[in-house]
Amino acid sequence: MVTKKLVLGLSGSPHRHGNTEQLLDRFLAGASDAGADSEKIILAGLDYSTCRGCNACHKTGICILSDDLNHLFTKILDEVDILGIASPIYSMNVTAELKGFIDRAQFIWSQKFITKTRSYSADHFRRHHAFFLSTAGMDDDTVFDATFPTIKAICNNLGFSYSGNILFHGMDIHGGIQGHPSALSEAFDAGKKAVLNLELL
C-alpha cells in the first residue's frame, strides 16, 4: 500500500503572504499536484520561547520549555516526509522567528550526540528531504550564503537530507515575487519534483 507523502511548509516570515510565503505556497501546491498532502505552519502565529541555552537537554535529551514547538517538532520528526523551510533574508540570514525555531532543536542535537537516544539511518535520510526557500530584496547572489550552514545544521538535527534551495534575490528590482519571470513556477515544479522523487524510491 502506498501512503501519501506529507509535505510541511514552515514559514519564518513575520508578515503574511509576502514574497517568501508566496514562494512556499507554490512549492506546496506543486507537492499537492504530485499527490502529496501539504500543510503550512506560520511560525509567527505560534507561541514559543527562544532557547535558553540552559543545556538541561544535554543531560536529559528533553527541552525544559513547553509551548507550541513541542508538538511541531514531534510532527516533523514522526510524520513529515518533505520539509520546506522558508524565510526571507533579514540582515544576511534567516529571520529571528525561524532562528528561534532552529535554536530550539538543540534537544534533538543532544539526543543524537550526548544522550545517544536518537540516530538516523542512511535510509532515513534517503526518505526525508528538506528544501530551503528564500527571497531577498538585494540583487546579489551571495546574499543567501550565510544561511546555508544554519539550514544544513537544522536539517541534520531533524533527520532530513538538505536536498535543494529555491532562492530568488533582487525582489526590490522585480517589484516583488509576482514581477519575477519564473520564481513561482520554479517553486511549483520543485515541490512537484520533490514528491515524485520520493515516490520513485
Next chain:
Amino acid sequence: MTYTILAFAGNPRRHGNSEILLDWVLDAMQNDNEVHIEKIVLVQSDIKPCRGCNSCEKTNKCAIRDDMDLIYDKICTADCIILAAPIFCMSICSQAKALVDRAQLFRSRKYVLHLPVTPPGRKGKRLGLFISTAGQDWDYVFDGSIPVVKCFFHVIDIKNRDIHYLLINKVDEKGAVLSHPDAKQQAEKMADSIITTLKTG
C-alpha cells in the same frame, strides 16, 4: 572627554562563556575614568522581532513600541558598540538576531531616507566589537555569523575596518572559557586596543 561604550549581552544563558568574555572586556575598559559603560542584557529586555512591515522606510520610526525605543537612541550616540552572542546552529542566537533585525530602522534611515545615523556634529571614530563563543572546534564555526554582524555594524555607521572581533571556539559548557589558555588576555588586549583607538581617532 567621555567615551561611551554600549554593550549588548545577547546570550540567553546568563554569565555563560560569551558574557564572561564581554565582562572581561568591560572590566578592563572600566579602569579608564574617561570611559562610560552601559551593558544591556537582551534576555532581560523586551525586544520583539522585526515585523518586516517596512513602515520605517517612510516614517523613520519603528512601528513597534518596546525597549528598542530607548536602545535606538543609545546606539546613535555611543562611541563603541559591542555585540556579544554565542553561536547556536552556525549563527548568532535568536535573541541577538532579533536585535540585529530591528536595526532595519537604521538601514531605512541611511539608505532609503538618506538621513544621518549619528547626531549632527559628532566627531571621531565609531568602533564595533563582536564577541562570540562556540562549542564546536571547527575553525569555520563563526563564518555564518560574520555577514550578519557586519550588516548590523554597517547600518549603524561602523565601517568594516572599524569592526573588531573576539572569537573563541571549543567552549561549550557554562564557564568553559575560564579554563581557556589565553581568552582573558585576548579580551584585555582588545579592550586596551579599542580605548586607545577611540582616544587617538
